[in-house]
Amino acid sequence: MNINMDMIAHNDSLELYASGLHHYPQLKKPLQNIKSPITLLFGHDNPDDKTKDDWTYSSDHRIFHKEKIPFIYFGVEDHKDYHKPTDTFENINQDFYVDAVKLIIKAIENYDSFLE
Template structure:
Protein backbone atom coordinates (compact mmCIF):
# COMPACT_ATOMS: atom_id res chain seq x y z
CA UNK A 1 0.00 0.00 0.00
CA UNK A 2 2.78 2.47 0.81
CA UNK A 3 3.88 2.49 -2.82
CA UNK A 4 0.67 4.21 -3.93
CA UNK A 5 -0.77 5.75 -0.77
CA UNK A 6 1.35 8.73 0.13
CA UNK A 7 1.80 11.65 -2.24
CA UNK A 8 0.64 15.15 -1.46
CA UNK A 9 1.52 16.40 -4.97
CA UNK A 10 -1.09 14.06 -6.50
CA UNK A 11 1.54 12.35 -8.67
CA UNK A 12 1.60 8.66 -9.49
CA UNK A 13 4.26 7.10 -11.69
CA UNK A 14 3.80 4.31 -14.20
CA UNK A 15 7.30 2.94 -14.38
CA UNK A 16 9.13 0.59 -16.73
CA UNK A 17 7.59 1.85 -19.94
CA UNK A 18 11.16 2.60 -21.03
CA UNK A 19 11.72 -1.15 -21.15
CA UNK A 20 8.24 -2.00 -22.45
CA UNK A 21 7.16 0.97 -24.63
CA UNK A 22 4.32 -1.00 -26.23
CA UNK A 23 2.50 -0.82 -22.86
CA UNK A 24 2.33 2.98 -22.88
CA UNK A 25 -0.56 3.44 -25.31
CA UNK A 26 -3.37 2.20 -23.02
CA UNK A 27 -2.19 4.56 -20.28
CA UNK A 28 -2.26 7.61 -22.55
CA UNK A 29 -6.05 7.61 -22.70
CA UNK A 30 -6.78 7.39 -18.98
CA UNK A 31 -9.21 10.04 -17.78
CA UNK A 32 -8.27 10.60 -14.16
CA UNK A 33 -8.54 14.29 -13.37
CA UNK A 34 -7.39 14.11 -9.76
CA UNK A 35 -4.02 12.39 -10.18
CA UNK A 36 -1.23 13.34 -12.53
CA UNK A 37 -0.01 10.07 -14.05
CA UNK A 38 3.65 10.44 -14.93
CA UNK A 39 6.05 8.13 -16.73
CA UNK A 40 9.62 7.54 -15.66
CA UNK A 41 11.98 6.19 -13.03
CA UNK A 42 12.98 3.43 -15.43
CA UNK A 43 15.81 4.75 -17.61
CA UNK A 44 19.11 3.26 -16.46
CA UNK A 45 21.29 6.11 -17.75
CA UNK A 46 19.10 9.12 -16.92
CA UNK A 47 21.12 11.34 -14.60
CA UNK A 48 19.47 12.70 -11.49
CA UNK A 49 16.49 10.31 -11.60
CA UNK A 50 16.34 7.13 -9.56
CA UNK A 51 15.80 3.98 -11.65
CA UNK A 52 13.16 1.79 -9.99
CA UNK A 53 13.57 -1.17 -12.35
CA UNK A 54 15.33 -3.35 -9.77
CA UNK A 55 14.10 -1.71 -6.57
CA UNK A 56 11.27 -4.04 -5.59
CA UNK A 57 9.55 -7.37 -6.26
CA UNK A 58 8.82 -6.44 -9.88
CA UNK A 59 12.51 -6.85 -10.75
CA UNK A 60 11.89 -10.59 -11.10
CA UNK A 61 9.47 -9.90 -13.96
CA UNK A 62 12.07 -7.73 -15.65
CA UNK A 63 14.79 -10.35 -15.20
CA UNK A 64 12.49 -12.96 -16.81
CA UNK A 65 11.57 -10.48 -19.60
CA UNK A 66 7.90 -10.49 -18.58
CA UNK A 67 6.37 -7.09 -19.43
CA UNK A 68 4.85 -5.24 -16.48
CA UNK A 69 3.97 -1.77 -15.25
CA UNK A 70 4.96 -0.68 -11.77
CA UNK A 71 2.79 2.01 -10.19
CA UNK A 72 4.42 4.00 -7.42
CA UNK A 73 5.19 7.32 -5.83
CA UNK A 74 8.48 9.03 -5.14
CA UNK A 75 10.01 8.73 -1.68
CA UNK A 76 8.21 10.66 1.05
CA UNK A 77 9.07 11.56 4.64
CA UNK A 78 7.65 8.29 6.00
CA UNK A 79 8.94 5.98 3.25
CA UNK A 80 10.07 2.64 4.77
CA UNK A 81 10.05 4.09 8.28
CA UNK A 82 8.03 3.13 11.32
CA UNK A 83 5.86 6.20 10.67
CA UNK A 84 4.73 4.74 7.32
CA UNK A 85 1.37 3.73 8.74
CA UNK A 86 -2.24 3.88 7.64
CA UNK A 87 -2.77 6.93 9.84
CA UNK A 88 -0.18 8.93 7.86
CA UNK A 89 -1.25 8.15 4.31
CA UNK A 90 -3.15 10.56 2.11
CA UNK A 91 -6.40 8.60 2.11
CA UNK A 92 -8.06 10.47 -0.74
CA UNK A 93 -4.91 10.10 -2.88
CA UNK A 94 -4.83 6.38 -2.16
CA UNK A 95 -8.47 5.93 -3.21
CA UNK A 96 -7.89 7.97 -6.39
CA UNK A 97 -4.68 6.00 -7.15
CA UNK A 98 -6.56 2.71 -6.81
CA UNK A 99 -9.29 4.02 -9.11
CA UNK A 100 -6.68 5.09 -11.68
CA UNK A 101 -4.97 1.69 -11.52
CA UNK A 102 -8.32 -0.07 -11.99
CA UNK A 103 -8.93 2.17 -15.00
CA UNK A 104 -5.48 1.17 -16.31
CA UNK A 105 -6.30 -2.53 -15.86
CA UNK A 106 -9.51 -2.07 -17.81
CA UNK A 107 -7.63 -0.20 -20.55
CA UNK A 108 -5.10 -3.03 -20.81
CA UNK A 109 -7.90 -5.59 -20.84
CA UNK A 110 -9.37 -3.86 -23.90
CA UNK A 111 -5.99 -3.28 -25.55
CA UNK A 112 -4.07 -6.53 -25.21
CA UNK A 113 -4.84 -9.31 -27.70
CA UNK A 114 -6.40 -12.50 -26.45
CA UNK A 115 -4.22 -15.57 -26.96
CA UNK A 116 -6.33 -17.97 -29.00
CA UNK A 117 -4.37 -20.97 -27.67
CA UNK A 118 -6.10 -20.85 -24.26
Protein backbone atom coordinates in the same frame (compact mmCIF):
# COMPACT_ATOMS: atom_id res chain seq x y z
CA MET B 1 2.38 -8.81 -17.96
CA ASN B 2 2.87 -8.00 -14.27
CA ILE B 3 1.30 -4.94 -12.66
CA ASN B 4 2.87 -4.18 -9.28
CA MET B 5 0.88 -1.81 -7.03
CA ASP B 6 3.32 -1.20 -4.19
CA MET B 7 3.84 2.23 -2.77
CA ILE B 8 0.73 4.06 -3.95
CA ALA B 9 -0.70 5.55 -0.77
CA HIS B 10 1.50 8.47 0.17
CA ASN B 11 1.83 11.44 -2.16
CA ASP B 12 0.66 14.96 -1.45
CA SER B 13 1.62 16.25 -4.92
CA LEU B 14 -1.04 14.04 -6.52
CA GLU B 15 1.54 12.33 -8.75
CA LEU B 16 1.77 8.63 -9.52
CA TYR B 17 4.46 7.06 -11.69
CA ALA B 18 4.06 4.20 -14.12
CA SER B 19 7.52 2.74 -14.37
CA GLY B 20 8.65 0.15 -16.90
CA LEU B 21 7.77 1.87 -20.15
CA HIS B 22 11.41 2.59 -20.99
CA HIS B 23 11.85 -1.18 -21.30
CA TYR B 24 8.37 -1.97 -22.65
CA PRO B 25 7.17 1.08 -24.64
CA GLN B 26 4.43 -1.02 -26.27
CA LEU B 27 2.58 -0.82 -22.93
CA LYS B 28 2.28 2.98 -22.93
CA LYS B 29 -0.82 3.49 -25.06
CA PRO B 30 -3.36 2.09 -22.53
CA LEU B 31 -1.98 4.47 -19.90
CA GLN B 32 -2.36 7.60 -21.97
CA ASN B 33 -5.36 9.88 -21.46
CA ILE B 34 -6.67 8.23 -18.28
CA LYS B 35 -8.87 10.81 -16.59
CA SER B 36 -8.01 11.20 -12.92
CA PRO B 37 -7.36 13.90 -10.33
CA ILE B 38 -3.90 12.32 -10.15
CA THR B 39 -1.20 13.16 -12.66
CA LEU B 40 0.13 9.91 -14.12
CA LEU B 41 3.79 10.33 -14.97
CA PHE B 42 6.16 7.98 -16.77
CA GLY B 43 9.71 7.37 -15.66
CA HIS B 44 12.00 5.98 -12.99
CA ASP B 45 12.98 3.20 -15.39
CA ASN B 46 15.74 4.62 -17.57
CA PRO B 47 19.24 3.78 -16.29
CA ASP B 48 20.65 6.69 -18.33
CA ASP B 49 18.38 9.31 -16.68
CA LYS B 50 20.47 10.46 -13.72
CA THR B 51 17.74 12.91 -12.57
CA LYS B 52 15.56 10.06 -11.23
CA ASP B 53 16.16 6.82 -9.37
CA ASP B 54 15.79 3.76 -11.59
CA TRP B 55 13.09 1.54 -10.08
CA THR B 56 13.56 -1.31 -12.57
CA TYR B 57 15.07 -3.62 -9.95
CA SER B 58 13.55 -2.00 -6.83
CA SER B 59 10.69 -4.36 -6.07
CA ASP B 60 9.00 -7.65 -6.92
CA HIS B 61 8.74 -6.78 -10.62
CA ARG B 62 12.52 -7.18 -11.04
CA ILE B 63 12.05 -10.95 -11.32
CA PHE B 64 9.60 -10.49 -14.19
CA HIS B 65 11.95 -8.09 -15.94
CA LYS B 66 14.89 -10.49 -15.57
CA GLU B 67 12.73 -13.11 -17.32
CA LYS B 68 11.76 -10.59 -20.05
CA ILE B 69 8.13 -10.49 -18.86
CA PRO B 70 6.78 -6.97 -19.41
CA PHE B 71 5.83 -5.08 -16.26
CA ILE B 72 4.33 -1.81 -15.14
CA TYR B 73 5.19 -0.66 -11.63
CA PHE B 74 2.92 1.99 -10.11
CA GLY B 75 4.59 3.99 -7.39
CA VAL B 76 5.28 7.33 -5.79
CA GLU B 77 8.56 9.06 -5.12
CA ASP B 78 10.07 8.84 -1.66
CA HIS B 79 8.31 10.79 1.04
CA LYS B 80 9.15 11.85 4.60
CA ASP B 81 7.78 8.60 6.06
CA TYR B 82 9.31 6.22 3.48
CA HIS B 83 10.59 3.06 5.22
CA LYS B 84 10.14 4.64 8.65
CA PRO B 85 7.90 3.68 11.57
CA THR B 86 5.78 6.73 10.73
CA ASP B 87 4.69 5.18 7.41
CA THR B 88 1.30 4.27 8.85
CA PHE B 89 -2.32 4.47 7.80
CA GLU B 90 -2.79 7.67 9.80
CA ASN B 91 -0.12 9.46 7.73
CA ILE B 92 -1.24 8.52 4.23
CA ASN B 93 -3.27 10.75 1.99
CA GLN B 94 -6.42 8.62 1.93
CA ASP B 95 -8.04 10.53 -0.93
CA PHE B 96 -4.87 10.07 -3.00
CA TYR B 97 -4.85 6.34 -2.27
CA VAL B 98 -8.47 5.90 -3.38
CA ASP B 99 -7.84 7.90 -6.55
CA ALA B 100 -4.63 5.94 -7.24
CA VAL B 101 -6.53 2.66 -6.94
CA LYS B 102 -9.22 3.96 -9.31
CA LEU B 103 -6.55 5.05 -11.81
CA ILE B 104 -4.87 1.64 -11.64
CA ILE B 105 -8.20 -0.16 -12.08
CA LYS B 106 -8.83 1.95 -15.19
CA ALA B 107 -5.33 1.07 -16.45
CA ILE B 108 -6.06 -2.64 -15.96
CA GLU B 109 -9.36 -2.27 -17.82
CA ASN B 110 -7.55 -0.46 -20.63
CA TYR B 111 -4.93 -3.21 -20.81
CA ASP B 112 -7.68 -5.83 -20.87
CA SER B 113 -9.15 -4.22 -23.99
CA PHE B 114 -5.79 -3.35 -25.56
CA LEU B 115 -4.21 -6.78 -25.22
CA GLU B 116 -7.19 -8.76 -26.58
